[in-house]
Amino acid sequence: MSITDPTPPERADFIREIVAADLQSGKHEGVVTRFPPEPNGYLHIGHPKSIALNFGIANEFGGRCHLRFDDTNPIKEEQEYIDSIQADIRWLGFDWGEHLYYASDYFEQLYEWAVNLIRAGKAYVDDLSADEIREHRGTFTEPGKNSPWRDRPLEESLDLFERMRKGEFPDGARVLRAKIDMASPNINLRDPALYRILHAEHPRTGDRWCIYPMYDFAHGQSDAIEGITHSICTLEFEDHRPLYDWLIENLPVPSHPRQIEFARLNITYTVLSKRFLRRLVNEGHVRGWDDPRMPTISGLRRRGFPAEGIRDFVAMIGVGKADSIVEVAMLEHAVRDVLNRTALRRFAVLRPLKLVIENYPEELTEEMDAVNNPEDASAGSRKLPFTRELWIERDDFMEDPPKKFFRLAPGREVRLRYAYFVTCREVVKDAAGEIVELRCTYDPATRGGDSPDGRRPKATLHWISAEHATPAEVRLYDHLFGRPDPGADGDLFDDLNPASEEVLNGCLVEPALAEVPVGETVQFERLGYFCPDADSAPGQLVFNRTLTLRDTWAKVQAQGTHAV
Numbered sequence: 001m002s003i004t005d006p007t008p009p010e011r012a013d014f015i016r017e018i019v020a021a022d023l024q025s026g027k028h029e030g031v032v033t034r035f036p037p038e039p040n041g042y043l044h045i046g047h048p049k050s051i052a053l054n055f056g057i058a059n060e061f062g063g064r065c066h067l068r069f070d071d072t073n074p075i076k077e078e079q080e081y082i083d084s085i086q087a088d089i090r091w092l093g094f095d096w097g098e099h100l101y102y103a104s105d106y107f108e109q110l111y112e113w114a115v116n117l118i119r120a121g122k123a124y125v126d127d128l129s130a131d132e133i134r135e136h137r138g139t140f141t142e143p144g145k146n147s148p149w150r151d152r153p154l155e156e157s158l159d160l161f162e163r164m165r166k167g168e169f170p171d172g173a174r175v176l177r178a179k180i181d182m183a184s185p186n187i188n189l190r191d192p193a194l195y196r197i198l199h200a201e202h203p204r205t206g207d208r209w210c211i212y213p214m215y216d217f218a219h220g221q222s223d224a225i226e227g228i229t230h231s232i233c234t235l236e237f238e239d240h241r242p243l244y245d246w247l248i249e250n251l252p253v254p255s256h257p258r259q260i261e262f263a264r265l266n267i268t269y270t271v272l273s274k275r276f277l278r279r280l281v282n283e284g285h286v287r288g289w290d291d292p293r294m295p296t297i298s299g300l301r302r303r304g305f306p307a308e309g310i311r312d313f314v315a316m317i318g319v320g321k322a323d324s325i326v327e328v329a330m331l332e333h334a335v336r337d338v339l340n341r342t343a344l345r346r347f348a349v350l351r352p353l354k355l356v357i358e359n360y361p362e363e364l365t366e367e368m369d370a371v372n373n374p375e376d377a378s379a380g381s382r383k384l385p386f387t388r389e390l391w392i393e394r395d396d397f398m399e400d401p402p403k404k405f406f407r408l409a410p411g412r413e414v415r416l417r418y419a420y421f422v423t424c425r426e427v428v429k430d431a432a433g434e435i436v437e438l439r440c441t442y443d444p445a446t447r448g449g450d451s452p453d454g455r456r457p458k459a460t461l462h463w464i465s466a467e468h469a470t471p472a473e474v475r476l477y478d479h480l481f482g483r484p485d486p487g488a489d490g491d492l493f494d495d496l497n498p499a500s501e502e503v504l505n506g507c508l509v510e511p512a513l514a515e516v517p518v519g520e521t522v523q524f525e526r527l528g529y530f531c532p533d534a535d536s537a538p539g540q541l542v543f544n545r546t547l548t549l550r551d552t553w554a555k556v557q558a559q560g561t562h563a564v
């Protein structure tokens with residue numbers, strides 16, 4: 001390969017092949033892509049697929065990727081969304097440098113181009129109401145009907161369009177439409193609306209405008225202004241491409257971008273629609289856009305998902321043209337993979353049961369060496385205080401255990417991890433018959449968790465010194481929906497999982513957990529991955545469960561029943 005050849009893509013897919021071919025043939029000297037969110041909500045887990053594709057291609061081929069807000073609908077758009085989208089993209093690890101743009105920056109230019117179209121006889125102001133326009137549009141099987149205003153004189157359309165801009169007419173009174181073909185088999189070409197009247201305050205242009213370009217008129221022209229070479233979008237815009245191309249061909253735009261469509265990401269147990277997510281927030285079903293159950297980037301971050309896990313997931317699923325649904329277990333697998341390598345191991349007891357070691361000295365505190373991360377020697381170790389009174393997990397004891405229960409039971413010996421073997425001697429109950437305490441003995445010869453005579457208890461438990469335990473609230477999260485295909489049988493809201501959040505109070509954690517910063521995810525040994533919530537305060541720790549330890553995707557893969 002000569003040095004002028006484009007960098008070979010890291011991961012080939014049909015879009016990267018197109019880009020490589022366009023560079024090789026000399027059609028373009030460099031590649032320019034863009035990520036074009038509408039600031040009408042927070043980014044969700046579908047967006048990183050598009051972000052990684054656009055920024056990834058720009059990086060791999062030595063080009064650049066713009067961040068452009070598609071802010072053409074002031075009714076739904078807010079500064080809060082603009083800010084959160086930028087923060088989320090940065091957090092995901094992508095950078096647009098100085099290339100931050102807004103479709104609203106181009107309103108004046110877009111208006112001029114609309115005037116050009118009218119002058120060329122290719123657009124007209126229509127006085128029909130929205131309902132009448134719909135009636136005239138026809139159906140998939142029947143052609144539409146021309147509007148009675150379609151052939152009004154150019155001067156009249158020019159005058160009306162100018163007066164629309166000046167604010168002389170109420171919302172919905174008139175629209176500017178392209179004059180293409182009311183009989184086209186593609187409904188998008190049946191004289192699509194280009195501008196509508198909307199007396200609404202815009203987050204960036206304030207009240208300067210009361211007409212706003214439609215998405216289809218703004219998008220391609222914004223691409224052309226910015227010199228975008230490949231305008232990558234999802235499949236639902238495939239039918240809009242003829243209109244995209246028609247506008248580019250009929251306007252004096254400075255460049256000719258090419259629209260390419262790919263399949264959007266769908267995930268089981270998940271709904272990826274900002275409109276629906278906004279309803280969840282506004283109707284109080286969740287704690288906010290960043291609720292740890294939300295499929296938003298901010299929700300996943302608060303839940304403890306590392307950006308690297310999300311990037312790995314997006315790389316695993318690839319880019320194609322066929323719509324499909326990805327198992328949420330695959331996302332969780334990618335996240336566990338990162339956390340298993342990086343998360344510090346810690347002890348926490350979610351449902352505490354007191355354990356007293358009768359033969360352990362009352363005043364003694366020993367420091368036990370505990371490994372911080374068995375997958376990463378550089379993470380070192382820490383000291384765990386060990387005392388006569390401990391807390392263990394209530395689930396780790398059964399008074400009358402069934403055959404397959406190997407943990408603690410009366411008369412049985414187990415290992416307390418990093419400490420000693422203990423044997424349960426007596427069960428203490430309160431007046432109601434509830435177990436409140438276990439009386440045990442320990443074997444001093446087993447310090448560190450090994451026995452000199454080769455005894456090997458069947459179970460190893462985690463524990464916390466009662467004197468050193470730090471109280472915490474722990475929020476256990478599960479899928480937001482109770483079924484893999486929410487809404488398949490009716491209302492989405494009926495499929496919300498009522499057990500998606502369980503709040504546990506009175507949990508106890510090892511002292512080192514008070515030091516974990518928000519944004520870092522740790523493993524509570526034997527329980528799962530957890531991260532401090534922003535609701536945490538000194539003396540009032542709150543943790544979110546990121547994921548349990550069980551990897552259902554790895555199991556599916558091992559059985560070979562699914563192809564990635």
Ligand code: ATP
Nearest residue numbers: 036037038046047049050233234264265272273274
């Ligand atoms: P929503 O339906 O959630 O509102 P959208 O398509 O309206 O999504 P935008 O913010 O307008 O979202 O889209 C920004 C970019 O992200 C677009 O190029 C869009 O195609 C892409 N995108 C949105 N959802 C997905 C998804 N589920 N998978 C892949 N790309 C997506």
Ligand code: MG
Nearest residue numbers: 037038040274
């Ligand atoms: Mg949208």
